[in-house]
Amino acid sequence: MPMPVPRTAAVAATVALLTGLAAAPARAQADPASQRQRDFAAAAKEFNVPENVLLGVSYLESRWDANAGTPSTAAGYGPMHLTDLREAGVAGTHHDEGTEDPRGDDARPAVHPQAGPAAPPPTLQTVDEAAQLLRTDAKTLRTDPAENIRGGAALLAKYNTDGNWYNAVARYSGSTGDAAQTFADEVFDTIKTGTARTTDDGQQVALAPTPDLAVPQHADRTPAGVECPRRVTCESVPAPYQELPKDDYGNHDLANRPESQKIDHIVIHDTEGYWANVLDLVQDPTYVSWHYTIRSADGLIAQHVPTKDVAWHAGNWYVNAKSIGIEHEGFAAKGTWYTEAMYRSSAKLVGYLSRKYGIPLDRAHIIGHDNVPGTTPITIPGMHWDPGPYWDWSHYFDLLGAPLGGFGLPGSSLVTIDPDFAKNQPAFTGCDKSGSGTPCAPRGSEAVVLHSEPSESSPLLVDIGLHPNGTPSTMDVADVGSRVATGQRYAVAEVRGDWTAIWYLGQKGWFPNPRGARVAKPAIGWVVTPKPGLATVPVYGRAYPEPEAYPAGVTVQAITPLPYSLSAGQKYSSGGTVGSEYYWATTFDPANHVVVKGKLKYVQIQFGHRIAFVKADDVRIVPAF
Template sequence: MPRLRRLAVLLAGSLIPLANLTGPPASTAPATPPPTSTAPATPPVRTAAPATPPARTTAPAGTLAEAFTRAAATYEVPRDLLVALGYAETHLDGHGGAPSASGGYGVMHLVSNPTVHTLERAATLTKQPVATLKTGDAANIAGGAAVLRAYADELGLDATARKDPGKWYAAVAEYGNASTSEVARLYADTVYDLMAGGVHAVTPSGETVIVMSRMLQLDRGAYSAARDLDGTMAAAAVDFPSARWVAAKSANYTVAKRPSSAKIDRIVIHVAQGSYAGTISWFQNPAAQVSAHYVVRSSDGAVTQMVREKDRAWHAGNYNSRSVGIEHEGYINNASWFTDPMYRASAALTRSIADRYGIPKDRAHIVGHNQVPGADHTDPGPKWDWTRYMQYVTGGGNPYTAQKVCGSGYKMVDSAALGSAGTVYLLYNTANDNNCVATMKATSLGTATAATAYLEVQGKKRVTQSGNVAHYAGPIRAYALDKCVKWGGKIGSSTYDSPFEYCVSE
């Protein structure tokens, strides 16, 4: 199947307990680790030949980029894989040495909690004090590299195999500490999708760390048999038609018969302090003693349902019996997690819940976890854009989405804001190898105002749609196999023009 050589996938993986959820006290029962396998490698799933990454200049001493390069060389871990893993975990934000709710520290999210002890293992492997690993970015990155290399050694990767990032798949899956093999696969796929798409991360200090996009042949081994949670939805019915179903552990919620047993009149918005894969994994772990009905992914707004709406998820203390809980991937102090696809998908979910139970679409009934009486949590936090979110919920936003405009089979690849006036989107359809561009208005909706969308396939004439439109310009679709594309749009004085990128290859 043709693949994009650069996918705009901004996922993150943290497979440890979640913050900002309220439930019964957590137990210390150990989590079940994902299975490992010494079976022969299965055929690679990506058909593109591995690309040779471009040469790099030496990063300045003391930078995060230099720390990744040095740690990768010391522990013979592919540098780009190490960066992608760190980005998946934290967006390369060490949070000033403060722990996550799961006890994870630093850029590489080295964990110390009752069931996971990668921080202590990193200290043993690197001979660095735990305190240094918690607060020092370079030490933390070296610790992550050491732990990842240890997993590779346990899986039998020799020196030749270690040079191929695709051979590290099972080691990456182990690093996620997933509760099931299917979530371990989701975690590893997240990291490798980042490598395929490339990473252009801006750290809290303003440093830019880059991974050039490259296609890899993945050796999933035993994980190739695990269910792909990004694939076909399970047969079990869901309450929200667009959701996938992955059941939470029955020890983490209460079976009920709502709304006949208790009225549902609130929707509670959470931010996980962790990743999409991590949230799913933790809700499947009986040690968690927490859950939410839904989980929403940052990059594309994918929704997974884990608890039936009729049942009481353990997410909001006193509001458990009367509410539906929606968990969002990300961290409350980092706005990069809160993407437009996430806001739109979550708002559509909230709107569906409100309509089905007659819940008013206002801030008295759609609340943050921090608003629940007796709550001691701060999510969704100051970076969550309530104005934008409620506009989408109430229908004050654009009634169209780029996916609807482009049509069935198109998935989001990238987007660029056009000031506050709207957003231009690039989508791709793997079934027919077509790109699609649409410029979506966010203001003056229903009123014809100037907007433009364009798509240019390398070697062909640019196609532009420009005029006065009520809701969107486009869609512009074009076949682009073995070609790169330029894309962009304009609303008013706000313009976006891409370089040639997102090349498609067999």
């Protein structure tokens, strides 16, 4: 159980909460868009729970969204995240799927681990507990937002055994110890600062600030040796660096970053599996690795690999060697949603890492696994696509304190993709894996789909890497061949009425961008274009050195172009110039590891849905306004 707050703090907190309630403004009675606000007020009154406590807990769970009755990663339903494990299915992990080699190093045999299916871990069946209190059934609590809110209020009232709402909130998280305290801290911080938003189903909900609220203060919860920010709960679950038979070893590589190599990227993943099973896997020396995992229910962070070392997570050795990989307990497509508790912990961790290593807070450097390029033409179709089109990048960057979009002048030749997440609902298919043509449930998304002409009926673009037969891309949720993501920047190719075209994989990709409902905002930045006299320049999935840079005993790595080209007259957003590097790490003894650095320079570009690289000698870098 979480440690209680000192009695004086508890009394002050309760008084402040009740004072905040008394000061709340009167609400309109008839506005249908305010019904959820009235539901919170009614449930708080019915169960004698301070309304701002009820609102704060719900915000940390779901941001007051109903999510169309679908479960979260932690099998939670509705605004109050009542859990029902009977509705959750088995899972593996995303490293089991496709043909991607998580290590992605041509100098070593491919790694294709298999985890097998795993059931959701046992936890509280809060939906049953609430149903018993309300004398109703679990289905009603899963599908009726108003009843769901009543159920959450009833549980909070039951958990308030000592008159201390902080402890009741901590217990509501379903966790214990520091993780429960972190959840309660986030709730109380939200109550203190207040917030307001329009939910996924159009409800307007507000939590008035309570600036004098006494929020408990706790010591730093980070264990020694764990790299984490303050005011989150972290633990150490080490991944093993271990010798294996046949001169093999697992499951990561020792290094000395950033002294040996600069860390350029943070890669956001989802686990496609449940917390306990995924943590078992990362401790298996025959499996693969990543640096951190974040739990859905409460935002608990586990560190597995020191950030100085190289984990095997992104399917591209160049990116692995220069990135930190963070897994989030979740599923990219199977009807689940990511909790606010997890978003907040993740944003605090990424903010901490970006400051520590000087990583820019933009979508050229904070990338999804789905933005990592294939290494060679043959690897492109097998690359993974998590965290998927339902990860809310715009909200995530708001939490990072680096909001996306809106910084350029009207008519800029560069745009930032930034649709309204809740209203933007592409008609994807294949979410339940029953078939690529099965429609997904309508849901808010960060993805904008591109067409070959300024018409909804025109075909999608061709991604020759994903579809070598030259057929157009599809609306399958896993097909990223004609899709842009929130926060990514692209050069404008043409505008026709309400339609905008951007340069994308050597083609013009069209999307509706009407005035008053923009999905792309003017941006400021740099773009690359072929140097005069070059009809096309090759595009690469990694920035490897020239052959002359390799010392004796280190195998030269091929500089293999991808099956795309950047043509004269086209422009692509620059993510900055990088040096050429290759980390030779093929033996268990790190004394034999070598960082090869060449004279070649590359420019990172936003070429399609994924990033790519071009040689700096092939292109001009020019400003876009």
